[in-house]
Amino acid sequence: MKKQLRNTKAWSFLLVLGFSLGLAHTISAQFRRNPVVSPEIHADNKVTFRVYAPNANEINLAGEWMGQGKSEPLVKGDTGLWAITVGPLEPELWGYNFTVDGAYALDASNALVKRDGVRNISFFMIKGKGSDLYETKHGAKGMVSKVWYESPTLGLTRRMYVYTPPGYENSKDSYPVFYLLHGGGGDEDAWTELGVAPTIMDNLINSGQAKPMIVVMTNGNPDQTAAGIEAPAKLPGQEVPGPFGMANKKFEESLVKDVVPYIESHYRAKKGKENRALSGLSMGGWQTLNTTFDNPTMFDYICVMSMGFVKDSPFGLPNNGEGRGKDIDALKKANPKVYWIACGKDDFLYDSVVNLRNTLDEHGFKYKYVESTGGHTWANWRIYLSQFAPVLFK
Numbered sequence: 113m114k115k116q117l118r119n120t121k122a123w124s125f126l127l128v129l130g131f132s133l134g135l136a137h138t139i140s141a142q143f144r145r146n147p148v149v150s151p152e153i154h155a156d157n158k159v160t161f162r163v164y165a166p167n168a169n170e171i172n173l174a175g176e177w178m179g180q181g182k183s184e185p186l187v188k189g190d191t192g193l194w195a196i197t198v199g200p201l202e203p204e205l206w207g208y209n210f211t212v213d214g215a216y217a218l219d220a221s222n223a224l225v226k227r228d229g230v231r232n233i234s235f236f237m238i239k240g241k242g243s244d245l246y247e248t249k250h251g252a253k254g255m256v257s258k259v260w261y262e263s264p265t266l267g268l269t270r271r272m273y274v275y276t277p278p279g280y281e282n283s284k285d286s287y288p289v290f291y292l293l294h295g296g297g298g299d300e301d302a303w304t305e306l307g308v309a310p311t312i313m314d315n316l317i318n319s320g321q322a323k324p325m326i327v328v329m330t331n332g333n334p335d336q337t338a339a340g341i342e343a344p345a346k347l348p349g350q351e352v353p354g355p356f357g358m359a360n361k362k363f364e365e366s367l368v369k370d371v372v373p374y375i376e377s378h379y380r381a382k383k384g385k386e387n388r389a390l391s392g393l394s395m396g397g398w399q400t401l402n403t404t405f406d407n408p409t410m411f412d413y414i415c416v417m418s419m420g421f422v423k424d425s426p427f428g429l430p431n432n433g434e435g436r437g438k439d440i441d442a443l444k445k446a447n448p449k450v451y452w453i454a455c456g457k458d459d460f461l462y463d464s465v466v467n468l469r470n471t472l473d474e475h476g477f478k479y480k481y482v483e484s485t486g487g488h489t490w491a492n493w494r495i496y497l498s499q500f501a502p503v504l505f506k
Contacts, residue, residue, distance in 0.1 A: 148193065150221040151208075151236050157200035159236070161208075162221065166192025168212050175208035176489045177201055179458055183211065203240025204491050205308065207233040226305050229297035244315075245498050246308050251318040252278030256310050261374045265366040270331060271338035272371065273300050274379070275310050277317055277324035286380040288387040288505040289326045291367065291411075292497070293396025295418075299339040300331040306490045312498055322501045325389075328375055332396055334362040364403045368410065386449070389413035389504050393493045394461070398422075401468075405439035408446040415452040415500045418459050418488055420468030440475045450503055451479040454496040458487040 150162040163171055163186060171194045172183040186194035207226065210217040218225060219234040226235055237243055254277045263270045277287065292309060294302035303309040309327060316322035331338060372388070375381050390411045392400040397419025404414050421436075455465040472479060482499065484492050 148221045150219050153236065153238065154197075154199075157203075157238055157240075158197055159199050159201060159238075160195060160197040161186065161210075161219065163194045163210060163212070163217075163219070164192060165194060165212060168194070170213055172211045173198070173208060174211065176206050176491050177204075177486075180460055180487045180489075186210075201238050203238045203242035203244075205235060205237050205243055205246050205494065207235045207306075207490065209233055227301065228306055229299065229302070242495075245312045246494065247315075248311055249315055249318070251314065253314050254278050254310055254317070255280065256304060259378075261370065263366050263370040265369045266334055266362060268337050270336075271300055272331065273304055273329040274375070275313060275327035275329070276379070277326065278314060279324070280326075280380075284380070285324075286382045287324055287326050288389070289328060289372075289375055289379075289381045290389040290391070290413075290501070290504060291328045291330070291371070293330065293332050293390075293392030293399055295392075295394030295396055298395075299333060299336065300329055301339045303329045307494055307497060309497060312494065313501065316498070316501055323505045325501075325505060326375070326379055326381055328371065330363075330367065330371055332363050332392070332399055334360065334366065361402055361406075364399050364406065367399070367403060368407055372410075385410055385412045385446075387412075387505065389415075391415035391417065391452075391497075391500060392419075393417040393496075394419055394488065404443060404448075405436060408439070408443040412449045413504050414448055414450065415454065415496065416468070417454045417493055417496050418456065418461055418465075420453070420455075420461065420464035420466065421471060422461070422464045423467060436471070437475065440472065440477055444475060444477045451477075452482060452496075452500055453479055454482040454484070454492075454500075456484050456486040456488065456492045458485070459492075460488055 148162050148164050150160070152160040152162075154160070161173055165171060171186040173186060173196055174183040175198070178184070184196060184198065186196040188194050207228070208219070210219065216231070218232060222234045222236065224235050225232050237246065239247070254275050257274045257276070258271060259274050260269055260271050280287070292303050294300070309329065313322065313327055317324050376383055381387075388411045390400050390403060391414065392398075394417070397416045400414060400416050401419065404411055453465060453469060455462055459465070469481060482496065484495060486492050
């Protein structure tokens with residue numbers, strides 16, 4: 113009797129196991145046949161996003177093409193699959209994320225993820241003329257090195273990314289240097305990860321649109337050693353209000369005293385203002401303004417992206433237009449070959465750029481202004497880099 117009972121239990125267990133395995137196989141097969149596709153890019157450049165979340169109450173999509181702080185709701189279907197179709201979108205490398213019942217979420221169906229400072233974002237590319245420079249093409253490639261250097265100015269050992277152009281390793285030539293600064297919340301990884309600067313530079317150089325050059329991408333946060341690693345040291349002047357020490361000008365001092373000398377002594381870098389360029393976005397734009405006003409004879413090529421003279425700043429930053437008249441005149445006398453200002457029409461710092469331009473106009477300072485659609489996004493900053501790099505060192 114006990115043996116018969118054991119056999120019955122065994123058969124029951126096998127039946128349940130078989131049923132479970134069969135069900136799992138059926139679900140797996142069904143998923144393989146009908147996976148959640150997101151994002152789905154259509155032939156007309158419209159894009160469909162999908163999230164399978166049967167227990168969610170609300171899901172929203174936030175994309176860089178929408179503008180700062182904007183989002184759109186997904187619609188829930190009978191099966192628990194939420195969806196939305198947007199566009200058509202312009203050719204570009206677009207970042208996005210979901211909020212599921214108020215919680216930030218990546219697209220679980222999209223393996224393409226980039227780190228944007230302290231957060232990650234999902235992304236996709238709409239191919240076309242506008243995004244052509246962001247695609248890896250045939251041809252020689254430059255090299256990106258993660259370089260540790262001493263910063264006596266900050267009392268830290270720090271890290272920067274250095275791009276050397278195609279052919280640098282096998283050449284004895286010397287090259288001009290382009291110093292490229294990130295924005296607030298970013299770090300030395302930003303221009304390679306989000307700005308795809310190495311790919312842009314490879315394509316511009318290989319096509320003959322830009323001269324071969326070294327590109328230096330630093331960490332603009334003076335209290336950090338490197339991306340994701342915060343230094344414990346408190347620096348002189350850090351009591352000045354501003355995120356990441358933006359307002360204390362310690363990074364600008366370190367750039368001039370530590371970074372530039374290191375590059376010119378460790379790389380085949382040409383010296384002199386005619387062989388140096390400086391550009392930055394947002395916080396990096398602020399640092400570009402400060403560096404070039406305080407060192408007017410150091411850089412011949414300057415581009416300020418999405419930043420100007422800030423009045424009533426929500427970041428607690430002083431208006432660096434006040435008392436800058438003599439500095440503007442000194443830079444005007446130094447006569448940089450190229451001075452660009454670039455900003456999106458919907459950028460929340462647009463008014464600061466208007467203030468900067470008005471002040472420069474009062475001093476008769478010549479510059480080129482580039483205005484694009486959109487706001488404070490990498491979609492704009494990649495465009496500005498693609499346009500600015502070809503005019504350097506010519």
